Amino acid sequence: MRRANVSLLAVTVALVLADSAVVTLALPDILRHLDATVGQVAWVLIAYNLVLALAAVPAALAISRAEPRLFNALGIATFAGASAWCAVADSIEMLIIARCVQAIGGALALVGCLEQLVAERGERRGVAWWVTAGVIGTAVGPAVGGLLTEAISWQAIFVVQVPFAALAVPAALMARSPTTHRVDRHRPAVRANVTLALLSAALTAALFLLVLLLVEGWGRSPATAALTVSVVPVAALAARPLARAFRPPPGVEIAVGCFLVAGGLVGLAIPPSSNLWWSVAPQALVGLGLGLTVDQLTSRAMDLRLPRAEHAAWTIGARHVGVVLGLAILTPVFTADLRDAEEPAQQAITSLVLDAPLPPQDKIAVAETLGEALAQQDGQVPDLAAAFAEVEVDTTDQPALDQLARDLDDQLERAATRAFRDSFLIGAALALAALLTLIPVRRRTS
Amino acid sequence: MNGPWRWAGLPVLAVLLVCAVVGVQLANGGGSYEPLRPADPCVERQVTSQVDGIEGLTERLVLLGLDEAGCTLGVTREELTLRFAQSGDRADAEIDAVRDGLKSAVTRMKDDGTLPPASALVDEALDAADLNRFLEAGIRALPDRVIDSALKTDDVLTRAIDELDLRELLADPTDQADLEQQIGAAVEQAVKDSLADRLRNLI
Incomplete structure (x- = not known):
């Protein structure tokens, strides 16, 4: 029974942290279903991360004045209820409000679960369970969200969380509460938290931008995108055996992780084509970097610091401020780059249509339907397949028309890839900035 | 590898991995995967038509x-x-x-x-x-x-x-x-x- 309780608490931690990015692949569906704008739909992600970042430390301060079991159960129940609310939200405003409530419940649950996991498993193992569950949740969130969206609907992402969270409520009530309250207070580990924030911003670039590139830029289905980005969590699992093989000092391990994330993001910025295999090796670097850094940094920021929940909350705050920072920096950059990509894409398309081996009348028909499709793109990659479906040509010209459709799709994929390049490189720069924070600064002694 | 410098293998491996991935991407045209650049209109080109x-x-x-x-x-x-x-x-x-x-x-x-x-x-x-x-x-x-x-x-x-x-x-x-x-x-x-x-x- 105790093992089941511990597992359910760990699953709750994973769910709360997975929710940070779980809707990434569902955003296009949410945008269409709730008739929202791109700016509004971005707030479905931003609101959750921002509220979680802001609520974590107050939640940690509050738990010291409350009964941890009730506190945690209340948090998990709020999270479960808000997840159900998200699933039935019928407007974008309602969904954003529900996501804020979900984040508040999540903040209470995260600190509550930490205290109870430590009470159940002891200091080191309890913290390790909490950290590991968080890393797994963060890494697999986008992939699971994509698969659920493709298989069922975006609402399914929230519905599946409800039973797990609902089961975790009695688990929290039955699990032990910490018995000793120490009065020692340590200062937050500023450097580890800053590194964590910058690295989270970089990882946001990797996961958020990659899924957008796959779905919106390269026209892949959410399920394909989900399977593709699952390379990251798989590679993250390989990080621990790698670290055990070399036994590096924690500082070196974190620095190597930051470097790998930066290298992976540079790789994602320069794919030689839109073939998904080109994203595998860069993603593996990001995944290895994620596995080497996030748990080490979290452990470092919490290492024997008291009150434990408060320092854990600082790490949550840092991670999610990083996510918000990443979204705040990258969203305007890639949306502006997507708009800037329209002109070269249109010129490339025009060039191919003018030189296509088709009779002039067919070229004019193609140009007219493409013109309508491009006029409606509004900062998004247009659907040329639908435009080509409307064009009727002689059967002898059909192969040339099909080839033109493929060539134009290739041009759009090239334009989208180019539009995402700067954002991936900014993500790499954020990972390198995280690396810089690790350089020891000598204090001047008088 | 054993000894006090065993850990140094990790950063070396990381540098090799990043260089290999980025190098392979660049060698296969990464970085130049961009939309077709229109030709210079002042340079003469041959034009053909599919119809007479x-x-x-x-x-x-x-x-x-x-x-x-x-x-x-x-x-x-x-x-x-x-x-x-x-x-x-x-x-x-x-x-x-x-x-x-x-x-x-x-x-x-x-x-x-x-x-x-x-x-x-x-x-x-x-x-x-x-x-x-x-x-x-x-x-x-x-x-x-x-x-x-x-x-x-x-x-x-x-x-x-x-x-x-x-x-x-x-x-x-x-x-x-x-x-x-x-x-x-x-x-x-x-x-x-x-x-x-x-x-x-x-x-």
Whole structure:
């Protein structure tokens, strides 16, 4: 029974942290279903991360004045209820409000679960369970969200969380509460938290931008995108055996992780084509970097610091401020780059249509339907397949028309890839900035 | 590997992995996976058409003319095409550049021998023209060399280009019927003017 309780608490931690990015692949569906704008739909992600970042430390301060079991159960129940609310939200405003409530419940649950996991498993193992569950949740969130969206609907992402969270409520009530309250207070580990924030911003670039590139830029289905980005969590699992093989000092391990994330993001910025295999090796670097850094940094920021929940909350705050920072920096950059990509894409398309081996009348028909499709793109990659479906040509010209459709799709994929390049490189720069924070600064002694 | 420096293998491995991944991406064209860059309109290019006759000739003339006009205006042929695809008023410089570009295209095609003789186009032109059938039959009965000596394709085309109201034509290029009607009228007038000039010279 105790093992089941511990597992359910760990699953709750994973769910709360997975929710940070779980809707990434569902955003296009949410945008269409709730008739929202791109700016509004971005707030479905931003609101959750921002509220979680802001609520974590107050939640940690509050738990010291409350009964941890009730506190945690209340948090998990709020999270479960808000997840159900998200699933039935019928407007974008309602969904954003529900996501804020979900984040508040999540903040209470995260600190509550930490205290109870430590009470159940002891200091080191309890913290390790909490950290590991968080890393797994963060890494697999986008992939699971994509698969659920493709298989069922975006609402399914929230519905599946409800039973797990609902089961975790009695688990929290039955699990032990910490018995000793120490009065020692340590200062937050500023450097580890800053590194964590910058690295989270970089990882946001990797996961958020990659899924957008796959779905919106390269026209892949959410399920394909989900399977593709699952390379990251798989590679993250390989990080621990790698670290055990070399036994590096924690500082070196974190620095190597930051470097790998930066290298992976540079790789994602320069794919030689839109073939998904080109994203595998860069993603593996990001995944290895994620596995080497996030748990080490979290452990470092919490290492024997008291009150434990408060320092854990600082790490949550840092991670999610990083996510918000990443979204705040990258969203305007890639949306502006997507708009800037329209002109070269249109010129490339025009060039191919003018030189296509088709009779002039067919070229004019193609140009007219493409013109309508491009006029409606509004900062998004247009659907040329639908435009080509409307064009009727002689059967002898059909192969040339099909080839033109493929060539134009290739041009759009090239334009989208180019539009995402700067954002991936900014993500790499954020990972390198995280690396810089690790350089020891000598204090001047008088 | 054992010893106190065992950990150094991790950063070395990381550097090797990153260099390998980025190196392989770059070696396979990563970094240059970008949209096609339109060609320089001032550099001569070969244009072809999938159809023969007047339609094919018009297509080749327009493609060459757009290049010439783009070169004059300092924009690519594609940029100019996209600009003309939008309805609206055209600047004088654009109109002049297109007219000069089309005329230069005629000269270029004449020079490189790709301009067909008038006799190769006359049957198609007569099919489209609304002429008295006795007159039509009479023209069809003329030997090719008579037609070719009476009508020079480059002369007719240059006159037709001068005749065209390009401002009106480019104001709404999406109206296909109006486009064909204007071009047909301009070519008809050009043929008449060319024949009249020819007769004047003979007299």
